[in-house]
Amino acid sequence: MDFWFSYITLAEIYVLLGLSTNLLVGIVGIFSVSQAAVFGVGAYIVAHFLLAAEPMSFLPALGIAAVCCVLLNVLVTLPALRVSGDYFVVTSFGIQLLATAVFTNWTAGTGGANGLPGIPPPDLFNHPLESTGELTLLCTAGAALGCLAFYLIMRAPFGRLLRAIREDESAVAAAGKNVLRAKVSAAALAGAFAGVAGGLYATFLSFIDPSSFDLDASILLLTMVVVGGARTLAGSIIGPFLLLALPQVLTLLDIPTTIAASMRQLLYGLLLILFMMFRPQGLAGEKL
Amino acid sequence: MLWLQLLVNGLETGCALGVVAISFSLIYATTKIFHVAHAGIYTMGGYLAWWLVTLGVPFLVALLFAVAACTAGGALIQSQLYARLERRGATHLVILIASLGTLAVMQNIIAAVFTPNILQFPIPWASNVVVLGGSVRLTWAQLLTIAVSLAAYFAVMWFAHYTILGKRIRAVASNPFLAQITRLRPQSVYVIVVAIASAIVALPGVLVPLDLGLQPYGGITPLLTATIAMIAGGVGSLTGAFVLSIAIAELQNLSLLVMPGEWSIGITFFIFVIFMLFRPTGLFAAR
Amino acid sequence: MSAYLEVAGLQKNFGGLQALQDCSFAIAQGRITCLVGPNGAGKTTIFNVITGFLRPDAGHVVFCDRSLDGLTPQQVVHNGIARTFQNLRLFADLTALDNVMVGLPRQFAEEPLGAIFRPLHAARQQTKRREEARATLAHVGLADRADERVRNLSYGEQKLLTVARVLATGAELLLLDEPASGLSAGALDSIMALLRRLQNEGKTLLVVEHNTRVVQQIADDVLFLHQGHLMAQGTPQQIIADPALAEIYFGGAI
Numbered sequence: 001m002d003f004w005f006s007y008i009t010l011a012e013i014y015v016l017l018g019l020s021t022n023l024l025v026g027i028v029g030i031f032s033v034s035q036a037a038v039f040g041v042g043a044y045i046v047a048h049f050l051l052a053a054e055p056m057s058f059l060p061a062l063g064i065a066a067v068c069c070v071l072l073n074v075l076v077t078l079p080a081l082r083v084s085g086d087y088f089v090v091t092s093f094g095i096q097l098l099a100t101a102v103f104t105n106w107t108a109g110t111g112g113a114n115g116l117p118g119i120p121p122p123d124l125f126n127h128p129l130e131s132t133g134e135l136t137l138l139c140t141a142g143a144a145l146g147c148l149a150f151y152l153i154m155r156a157p158f159g160r161l162l163r164a165i166r167e168d169e170s171a172v173a174a175a176g177k178n179v180l181r182a183k184v185s186a187a188a189l190a191g192a193f194a195g196v197a198g199g200l201y202a203t204f205l206s207f208i209d210p211s212s213f214d215l216d217a218s219i220l221l222l223t224m225v226v227v228g229g230a231r232t233l234a235g236s237i238i239g240p241f242l243l244l245a246l247p248q249v250l251t252l253l254d255i256p257t258t259i260a261a262s263m264r265q266l267l268y269g270l271l272l273i274l275f276m277m278f279r280p281q282g283l284a285g286e287k288l
Numbered sequence: 289m290l291w292l293q294l295l296v297n298g299l300e301t302g303c304a305l306g307v308v309a310i311s312f313s314l315i316y317a318t319t320k321i322f323h324v325a326h327a328g329i330y331t332m333g334g335y336l337a338w339w340l341v342t343l344g345v346p347f348l349v350a351l352l353f354a355v356a357a358c359t360a361g362g363a364l365i366q367s368q369l370y371a372r373l374e375r376r377g378a379t380h381l382v383i384l385i386a387s388l389g390t391l392a393v394m395q396n397i398i399a400a401v402f403t404p405n406i407l408q409f410p411i412p413w414a415s416n417v418v419v420l421g422g423s424v425r426l427t428w429a430q431l432l433t434i435a436v437s438l439a440a441y442f443a444v445m446w447f448a449h450y451t452i453l454g455k456r457i458r459a460v461a462s463n464p465f466l467a468q469i470t471r472l473r474p475q476s477v478y479v480i481v482v483a484i485a486s487a488i489v490a491l492p493g494v495l496v497p498l499d500l501g502l503q504p505y506g507g508i509t510p511l512l513t514a515t516i517a518m519i520a521g522g523v524g525s526l527t528g529a530f531v532l533s534i535a536i537a538e539l540q541n542l543s544l545l546v547m548p549g550e551w552s553i554g555i556t557f558f559i560f561v562i563f564m565l566f567r568p569t570g571l572f573a574a575r
Numbered sequence: 576m577s578a579y580l581e582v583a584g585l586q587k588n589f590g591g592l593q594a595l596q597d598c599s600f601a602i603a604q605g606r607i608t609c610l611v612g613p614n615g616a617g618k619t620t621i622f623n624v625i626t627g628f629l630r631p632d633a634g635h636v637v638f639c640d641r642s643l644d645g646l647t648p649q650q651v652v653h654n655g656i657a658r659t660f661q662n663l664r665l666f667a668d669l670t671a672l673d674n675v676m677v678g679l680p681r682q683f684a685e686e687p688l689g690a691i692f693r694p695l696h697a698a699r700q701q702t703k704r705r706e707e708a709r710a711t712l713a714h715v716g717l718a719d720r721a722d723e724r725v726r727n728l729s730y731g732e733q734k735l736l737t738v739a740r741v742l743a744t745g746a747e748l749l750l751l752d753e754p755a756s757g758l759s760a761g762a763l764d765s766i767m768a769l770l771r772r773l774q775n776e777g778k779t780l781l782v783v784e785h786n787t788r789v790v791q792q793i794a795d796d797v798l799f800l801h802q803g804h805l806m807a808q809g810t811p812q813q814i815i816a817d818p819a820l821a822e823i824y825f826g827g828a829i
Contacts, residue, residue, distance in 0.1 A: 149691045152690050153687050156697050157683070158684055158685050160673055160676060160677060161685055167669070168664050168665075170628065171660065171665070173628075173649050174652070174658055175677050175744060176648075176652030176680055182686075185686050185687050
């Protein structure tokens with residue numbers, strides 16, 4: 001039973017990441033391989049505040065993490081969006097590699113390569129959530145709120161603006177709308193989702209280290225959106241649930257542990273290629 | 289003198305990086321595709337050469353084989369993946385994702401076959417040291433890298449400016465639409481360009497690990513640095529890409545005087561941000 | 576008295592091709608002015624410069640005594656000038672209604688915070704603005720096609736939609752790039768009637784047009800452009816009757 005709770009909880013955290021990646025990659029159309037970096041920033045910030053000598057309560061820590069990730073995304077996308085899309089590819093790779101370097105080498109802040117163990121469970125209004133069931137409930141609430149926010153955005157004028165931008169930016173500018181502001185807002189929102197996901201992740205696993213937030217992790221997030229489907233709520237939910245189940249399926253194939261990680265990443269890469277070639281709309285999305 | 293040594297090391301790294309940069313620049317300026325899988329070709333070249341050398345094949349033959357294999361690999365990716373996607377009207381983003389997927393596949397096949405550990409070339413003469421000017425030490429591997437890289441740069445420059453094929457490539461690069469409706473046939477030019485660029489990138493792909501060792505995921509950082517050099521030098525300018533590669537390598541090396549090596553990626557990135565903010569078209573932008 | 580829209584000394588060079596050469600003209604408020612000239616004369620380039628899509632090498636654009644130099648396209652729209660595109664550039668996967676709604680200024684929840692934290696207010700506001708958009712579509716004659724995707728509209732309907740989109744912005748000066756090209760006779764008449772209706776409602780129109788019949792029927796003034804420079808200016812009758820201009824335009828008198 002605990003296994004199922006674990007799987008579902010993790011999947012729900014990744015749904016938030018899926019929404020975040022979908023906003024950035026699916027809706028705004030920015031190629032991002034730095035989603036895991038932002039996820040990591042959120043996780044480390046919450047971990048830091050929960051592990052502090054005077055530990056902060058969970059929700060304020062989550063809030064701070066969300067704000068920081070919003071600022072991070074804005075800072076990163078603002079200069080890169082003013083020039084061509086390919087420059088953002090470079091920026092994104094750079095952010096991810098830089099983040100991994102910081103996570104691994106800034107031992108004082110992030111525990112370095114050994115990570116941060118012993119992160120306490122979250123507390124809601126002075127009541128600590130210690131059982132797996134309670135944690136699952138928390139993450140379900142988080143994912144549900146995320147999905148609601150996503151739904152509300154997409155049916156609002158903001159959503160329409162984003163869809164129009166994806167089709168023809170110049171025409172949107174010619175209609176009198178600020179394209180850059182819309183894109184940066186979307187990126188900011190994506191940051192908020194990723195930051196919250198990071199906080200939930202840190203407190204759920206009670207241990208984080210740089211390997212969860214590296215380039216491979218970013219590729220996994222991209223694969224979730226590609227497989228689940230771009231730009232839809234359904235795609236953002238299906239992708240994570242499916243892709244998190246994949247490693248379990250792989251263990252049935254009796255692959256030696258030394259190459260298990262490479263095989264997983266190989267599979268993700270293969271999925272990316274195959275879906276782009278034969279089903280760019282993913283399972284439940286719109287064509288990328 | 290430490291800084292002189294750092295400068296010379298920077299020259300070596302910079303030259304190798306310069307070759308990566310001009311090879312990537314060739315592809316990007318012509319096909320407009322941000323071919324991240326190029327890092328995979330780079331890595332593949334190194335590992336193939338290493339494998340052959342461990343089988344007893346002479347180094348030069350292994351190098352040539354690696355060049356040939358990379359040429360084929362690059363041409364395959366362009367003709368079977370990118371060209372097909374473009375025919376289906378794929379957006380830029382779709383092609384980028386496919387390229388990333390290809391990179392992941394290549395790197396992880398290598399990691400699965402050769403393990404993720406760092407491998408060294410079993411070539412004794414490569415690490416023999418030469419002392420220049422009394423204080424600067426360079427290994428033969430490093431000297432070879434500088435020589436081959438410079439030769440590659442001049443070869444590519446000659447090719448681009450003085451051969452018919454080179455001029456055709458430049459024509460296609462500067463106006464793909466026009467090329468489409470005249471008889472320049474961009475798609476076949478694209479395959480040729482990627483093939484040539486892949487051949488070229490095999491050189492640092494083999495020579496750099498001769499000095500530093502092989503690692504399956506070791507292609508991304510050089511590629512990233514090379515693309516930053518390309519952008520800072522101005523897309524379309526091969527010389528700009530090469531020169532900026534050396535400049536960035538020097539800055540990275542000199543930064544070792546003041547900060548630990550793990551943060552060199554930060555220097556590279558910082559340079560990129562500066563250019564994005566103040567001169568996004570680069571220093572020597574063509575056209 | 577200064578002109579409504581004044582363009583002075585515009586220069587633009589594209590890698591050796593001089594698209595605009597000391598181009599200057601003025602248009603008056605409330606008139607329909609047609610911009611004519613052979614291909615490559617620089618007509619669309621002028622549109623791009625006026626609306627901020629292109630920065631000229633030299634020259635100025637002044638609208639209602641306000642300088643438009645260096646403004647971004649969206650700022651130009653806020654100043655009261657909106658343009659259509661020769662190749663339409665509609666949002667193909669959106670409905671006609673959505674295309675128009677993108678143009679409506681100052682909407683609530685056009686940013687995420689309003690959408691998330693005040694969803695009910697956002698929904699109510701959207702309903703109101705949707706009615707505005709429907710009215711605009713009705714105004715151009717597309718009332719019954721409002722909920723169709725653009726890819727399902729006929730070419731003529733799409734052209735009407737481009738006009739609806741600029742109307743939605745509330746701009747008083749409309750720059751229309753070949754609104755009548757490629758249309759059948761019936762659609763042509765609809766568009767011309769629409770343009771005259773817009774003029775009667777107080778809009779000023781600057782229209783790039785190749786079709787001499789259209790120019791004759793709707794233009795109050797005609798500007799003849801050649802090689803990036805204003806060659807002649809006058810009434811449609813004057814311009815069309817001039818044999819020298821016909822020579823340039825058609826390569827031989829008509």
